[in-house]
Amino acid sequence: MTDTLLAAHDVHKAFGATPALAGASFAIAAGELVAVMGPSGSGKSTLLHCLAGIVRPERGAVAYQGVELTTRSDAALSELRRTDFGFLFQFGQLVPELSCLENVALPLRLNGQRRKAAEATAAEWLERLEVGDLAAKRPGEVSGGQGQRVGVARALVTRPKVVFADEPTGALDSLNGERVMKLLSLAARDTGAAVVLVTHESRVAAYADREIVVRDGRTRDLAGAR
Amino acid sequence: MCIVIGMSLGHTFLGLLEDHPSHGYDIKRVYDERFGHGRALHYGQVYATLSRLLKNGLVEVDGVEAGDGPDRKRYSITAAGVTDVEQWLGRPESPEPYLQTTLYTKVVLALLTGRPAADILDTQRAEHLRTMRELTQRKIHGDLTDQLVCDHALFHLEADLRWLELTAARLDELAAEVRR
Numbered sequence: 001m002t003d004t005l006l007a008a009h010d011v012h013k014a015f016g017a018t019p020a021l022a023g024a025s026f027a028i029a030a031g032e033l034v035a036v037m038g039p040s041g042s043g044k045s046t047l048l049h050c051l052a053g054i055v056r057p058e059r060g061a062v063a064y065q066g067v068e069l070t071t072r073s074d075a076a077l078s079e080l081r082r083t084d085f086g087f088l089f090q091f092g093q094l095v096p097e098l099s100c101l102e103n104v105a106l107p108l109r110l111n112g113q114r115r116k117a118a119e120a121t122a123a124e125w126l127e128r129l130e131v132g133d134l135a136a137k138r139p140g141e142v143s144g145g146q147g148q149r150v151g152v153a154r155a156l157v158t159r160p161k162v163v164f165a166d167e168p169t170g171a172l173d174s175l176n177g178e179r180v181m182k183l184l185s186l187a188a189r190d191t192g193a194a195v196v197l198v199t200h201e202s203r204v205a206a207y208a209d210r211e212i213v214v215r216d217g218r219t220r221d222l223a224g225a226r
Numbered sequence: 227m228c229i230v231i232g233m234s235l236g237h238t239f240l241g242l243l244e245d246h247p248s249h250g251y252d253i254k255r256v257y258d259e260r261f262g263h264g265r266a267l268h269y270g271q272v273y274a275t276l277s278r279l280l281k282n283g284l285v286e287v288d289g290v291e292a293g294d295g296p297d298r299k300r301y302s303i304t305a306a307g308v309t310d311v312e313q314w315l316g317r318p319e320s321p322e323p324y325l326q327t328t329l330y331t332k333v334v335l336a337l338l339t340g341r342p343a344a345d346i347l348d349t350q351r352a353e354h355l356r357t358m359r360e361l362t363q364r365k366i367h368g369d370l371t372d373q374l375v376c377d378h379a380l381f382h383l384e385a386d387l388r389w390l391e392l393t394a395a396r397l398d399e400l401a402a403e404v405r406r
Contacts, residue, residue, distance in 0.1 A: 039391065182366055202387045203380055206358035207366075213348075220348065 005030045005194055006162055011050050011060035012217075013043075020046040021057065022217035026196075030161065033185060033195040035205035038214035044198045045166055047214060051196060052085055052164045053077040064162075082110055086155035086163040086193065088184070090170040094139040094150060100126065101135035104153045111158060125153035129183050145176030152184050156191060163188055163195045169204050181207045235267075235275050240284060240303055240311040247288045247302035250276055263375055276301060284310055333393060337401045347394045354383050354390070 007027040013020050020043045028034050038044045049055040050062055053069045062069045064084070069077065081087075086107075094103045104122035109115065126132045129149040134142050142150070148168065155163050168184065169177030185207045188195045197208055205211050213220045238261065242253055250272050258266045279285040284307035288300040303311075329350055336343040358380055365376040393400070 039395070186366070202355060202358060202384050203362075206355065206362040206380065208359070211355055213351075 003029045005032075006051055006062075006064050006196075008047065008051055008057075008062045009060055011047070011057040011062065013046055013050060013055060013057045019217055021050065023060075024050075024214060024217060024219045026051065026212060026219060028162070028194050028196060030194055031189070031192045032210075033188060033197060033208045035197045035199055035208035035211035036214060037199060037202070037205050037211050039200065042214045043217040044200075044214045047219070048164050048166055048196055048198050052087070052162075053080060082107065083158065084161045086158060086160035088148075088151050088155040088163060088165040088168045090167040094147060094154070096139050099136050099138055100131065100142065100150045103139065103150060104157050107154060107158045122153070122157055125157050126150065128187060129153045143176075145172055145179060148172060148176070148180045149183060152180060152187065156187050156193065159191050160193055163193050164198075165195060166198045167200070168197070169199070169201065177201075177204065234314060235271065236279055236284075237311055237314040239275055239279060240307050241315075243285060243301055243303040244308055244311060247300050249291075249298050249300050251298070253301070260371070279307065283307075329390075333397075333400070334404055337397075337404045343397055343401070344394060347390050347397075351387060351390050354387050358383050 004027045007025075009025050011021050011024045022043075024043065024047050026034075026036070026047060036044045036047060046055060050057050053062070053064075053072070056070060064080070069080075072080065094100070095106065098106065101119055101122050104125055105113075105115070105118040108118035108121060113121075123132065123135060126135055129152055131142075131146050131149045131153070134146055134150065139147050139150070148171075151168075155165070163184075165184065169180055172180060181204055184195070195208075197205070199205050210221075238257065239253055242248065242256055248256070250269075253276070254267050254269065254272045257272075276285065280287070280301075284304055285301045286304050288302040291298045291300070329346075332346050333343050335341075336346050361376040361380050361383075365373050365380075368376070
């Protein structure tokens with residue numbers, strides 16, 4: 001792949017005596033949506049954490065825009081995650097004390113934007129994700145599906161280059177899951193963000209451009225299976 | 227993809243005619259719009275089905291219009307036709323047993339002949355996911371009827387994929403058993 005944005009090569013990682021990744025490789029181009037599939041405990045979430053610079057691999061390399069993440073300091077990695085990466089998890093992980101609007105504005109505020117400008121942008125994103133009417137509500141006052149759409153808005157509000165989505169529909173019923181995936185995929189394509197989508201559900205993976213499978217800590221690109 | 231073809235074209239026509247009497251041409255047009263999903267009926271199928279329904283007393287000719295071409299017959303449903311379609315709608319469809327799938331046969335043959343069965347499963351998995359991606363794109367950009375038709379197919383493909391995954395996880399066990 002010539003226009004690779006983020007890549008992992010032969011990554012190994014163990015937690016104690018338990019190997020999580022044993023030679024995993026992955027590459028994603030700008031604007032691409034790639035599903036990482038595999039059974040529970042196969043290492044797919046660990047791969048996502050290595051790609052996002054949250055976990056340092058013991059062996060192998062992870063490079064973002066051609067620069068190895070392992071060469072960056074913790075502070076530089078934190079900054080990269082704030083400016084270039086967006087995150088979406090299974091349970092929204094919104095800050096319960098903040099309103100939905102403040103939650104979406106939070107990444108912009110952490111990047112130094114003034115409150116008014118940040119909240120204006122956040123309000124636009126809430127509208128886009130069809131939850132504009134929830135701006136003043138706290139996460140505890142909205143449904144799981146609504147909270148996850150607020151989560152999508154927060155993941156994309158900084159216009160990241162890569163969004164890491166770890167089982168984003170895992171806690172939702174089918175209808176809400178479909179709605180979240182449709183909005184996430186359309187919004188990511190609009191902004192040109194690449195999406196690393198970890199899921200064990202094939203119907204969720206079908207929103208991606210392609211998929212790789214992780215089994216026993218190793219990756220397999222299904223496109224190459226034919 | 228079409229959900230109705232192969233099940234009962236006759237009953238579908240009866241249901242459409244119960245809504246209102248129609249010419250063969252209009253029945254085909256409405257059928258293609260609602261149920262065809264890219265696979266239009268042939269006129270031969272339409273008129274053969276209507277002839278059969280006529281012969282069985284389930285529809286009758288309601289009127290004939292003369293035109294430039296052949297006369298156009300207008301069909302309406304009979305009381306027997308209404309009873310027939312009602313019974314069909316109330317009867318559950320038999321779930322497919324899916325016991326003798328081609329894929330199962332391929333996996334067993336691969337194991338028997340020492341070929342990589344895991345590759346067969348992965349190849350099939352990739353093909354299933356490719357189809358699921360196409361259906362998902364159609365669903366994203368389609369209306370509610372598109373969504374329902376695509377969901378029907380997607381749930382079936384998902385069931386196949388779950389079988390593929392389970393079989394992949396049991397290949398060693400299966401290999402030992404088929405070689406016994």
